[in-house]
Amino acid sequence: MSVTVPKYYYNDNKRSFAYSTARSRWPKILDGAIGDISNLIRKQSKNEDNDSAYLEQAKVIESQLIDMKDELLSNKELSKFNNSEIPGLDFYDKQIEEYKKYLLVDNEEEKLSWLNSAWLFSETYFYRRIDVIVKNQDLFEDYDIFENLKQDTFKSSHFGVEELAIHYKQLHYEFLDKFEKQKASGEKIEEKVLELLFDEFAEISLWGNATDLSLLTNATLKDIQSVQGKEARKKSEEYILINELDRAWKALYHGGKNGDGKKRVDFILDNSGFEVYTDLVFSLFLLDSKIADEIVLHCKPRPWMVSDVTKKDFFLTIEDLLDKDGSFFGERVVHKEELKFVGEQIQKYYERKQIILKDNEFWTLNSGYWDISGKKENKELYDYLLESSLIIFKGDLNYRKLTDDRVWDRSVDFSVAIQDLAWSKLKMLSLRTCKADVVAGLPKGKDEELCKYWESLGNEVGELWCSSGKWAVMSFSDGKQQQ
Numbered sequence: 001m002s003v004t005v006p007k008y009y010y011n012d013n014k015r016s017f018a019y020s021t022a023r024s025r026w027p028k029i030l031d032g033a034i035g036d037i038s039n040l041i042r043k044q045s046k047n048e049d050n051d052s053a054y055l056e057q058a059k060v061i062e063s064q065l066i067d068m069k070d071e072l073l074s075n076k077e078l079s080k081f082n083n084s085e086i087p088g089l090d091f092y093d094k095q096i097e098e099y100k101k102y103l104l105v106d107n108e109e110e111k112l113s114w115l116n117s118a119w120l121f122s123e124t125y126f127y128r129r130i131d132v133i134v135k136n137q138d139l140f141e142d143y144d145i146f147e148n149l150k151q152d153t154f155k156s157s158h159f160g161v162e163e164l165a166i167h168y169k170q171l172h173y174e175f176l177d178k179f180e181k182q183k184a185s186g187e188k189i190e191e192k193v194l195e196l197l198f199d200e201f202a203e204i205s206l207w208g209n210a211t212d213l214s215l216l217t218n219a220t221l222k223d224i225q226s227v228q229g230k231e232a233r234k235k236s237e238e239y240i241l242i243n244e245l246d247r248a249w250k251a252l253y254h255g256g257k258n259g260d261g262k263k264r265v266d267f268i269l270d271n272s273g274f275e276v277y278t279d280l281v282f283s284l285f286l287l288d289s290k291i292a293d294e295i296v297l298h299c300k301p302r303p304w305m306v307s308d309v310t311k312k313d314f315f316l317t318i319e320d321l322l323d324k325d326g327s328f329f330g331e332r333v334v335h336k337e338e339l340k341f342v343g344e345q346i347q348k349y350y351e352r353k354q355i356i357l358k359d360n361e362f363w364t365l366n367s368g369y370w371d372i373s374g375k376k377e378n379k380e381l382y383d384y385l386l387e388s389s390l391i392i393f394k395g396d397l398n399y400r401k402l403t404d405d406r407v408w409d410r411s412v413d414f415s416v417a418i419q420d421l422a423w424s425k426l427k428m429l430s431l432r433t434c435k436a437d438v439v440a441g442l443p444k445g446k447d448e449e450l451c452k453y454w455e456s457l458g459n460e461v462g463e464l465w466c467s468s469g470k471w472a473v474m475s476f477s478d479g480k481q482q483q
């Protein structure tokens with residue numbers, strides 16, 4: 001069935017979340033980055049034997065970020081990246097070419113500006129521009145301008161972190177025990193029990209996504225903590241608009257092993273801090289229960305969308321949980337042993353190579369994911385993902401990229417909105433709290449109902465229920481749709 005592909009969401013549309021994102025969230029995110037580098041400059045300047053070259057470079061970053069903010073606020077044209085801006089970093093070239101192509105080809109008539117552009121494009125441009133400004137200074141090549149923010153927020157998630165650690169440890173012992181006994185008696189573990197636990201950990205990982213840092217600009221920490229507890233999760237179940245976990249379960253549990261004789265689950269990760277912690281606990285369950293033999297965590301190759309996980313953040317998360325000198329969670333948590341247990345479990349599986357880390361440029365391109373199966377530069381990644389029993393796409397940005405951030409009718413099938421991915425043979429589960437405009441697969445009439453409801457709460461634009469982060473979807477595709 002061929003369907004007309006709708007246009008992109010644009011950030012000059014007042015009825016789109018893109019409008020306030022570009023005008024209010026982006027400047028705030030830049031303020032945070034400028035604040036981070038200003039602090040560093042202040043500290044360094046106080047230090048008698050400071051490294052003057054480092055200090056100078058920090059000042060360049062600070063002033064270029066300030067310029068970038070001015071450009072954004074005055075709605076300047078998006079400037080092209082310049083290859084010479086980034087000497088020696090050839091991994092950038094491909095993306096720079098992509099941006100050039102886009103700016104030249106798609107935009108022959110009108111010039112793209114910060115506040116008049118396709119949302120997904122200018123947002124990826126925004127983060128790429130910050131990254132280039134930082135990496136242009138060679139002493140800052142490995143510097144993560146969002147790291148302090150990510151770490152501080154994880155610290156303030158201690159309530160949810162502790163609760164989940166206790167829960168996991170209990171289940172772990174209950175299950176290991178049971179498994180051992182059942183193994184001894186040759187008995188099979190009841191599928192229903194495993195599936196219930198799968199649902200539980202998947203839901204925990206879903207709501208872990210409700211708390212990404214770029215939303216911190218309009219949510220208080222209290223708001224965020226309130227969605228991290230068990231009670232809150234129960235209450236939130238009615239907010240899950242689509243739940244296709246049963247299809248994902250069948251694909252994973254009843255599907256075959258891959259060419260290496262393994263069942264592999266891939267996570268296309270989203271945010272650091274509480275979210276990745278929930279993904280890791282989900283991973284531990286999958287490995288403990290032997291539902292999966294291997295977990296692959298796909299990280300971002302650079303700091304991205306404020307809070308997204310890079311490989312380095314994975315190791316920091318383990319360190320935070322082990323909290324060896326007590327300086328991270330410290331007295332904030334009582335059940336230190338439980339946290340340590342989770343940290344050690346993650347480390348154990350990592351050392352056994354049952355948790356594997358990967359990153360790929362593909363995840364930080366400006367484009368959506370439809371061409372993963374079609375373009376030869378993506379072939380290696382695509383072939384790798386074909387070997388997965390289940391690919392779990394975490395979060396909002398991944399969902400936007402699966403659907404290409406287009407203005408789909410909200411009741412169109414998920415399989416329509418993901419286009420080529422629907423027949424790509426990839427088995428995909430998207431766990432996403434809705435924090436942007438695009439959504440697909442809702443029952444007929446549901447969007448209208450929610451728009452009315454959202455307006456009845458005093459909100460001006462009904463459609464924006466979908467970017468409030470209150471609702472969520474768990475959508476699945478087996479990749480076997482007829483083309």
Ligand SMILES: O=P(O)(O)OC[C@@]1(O)O[C@H](CO)[C@@H](O)[C@@H]1O
Pocket residue numbers: 021025123209212213214215270271305394395396397398400435436
């Ligand atoms: O992908 P995530 O972390 O769930 O969300 C990313 C996000 O906060 O950033 C974008 C807007 O700035 C939106 O897609 C979404 O609201």
Ligand SMILES: [Mg+2]
Pocket residue numbers: 212270271305307308395397
């Ligand atoms: Mg994110």
Ligand SMILES: [Mn+2]
Pocket residue numbers: 195199245246249
């Ligand atoms: Mn189920």
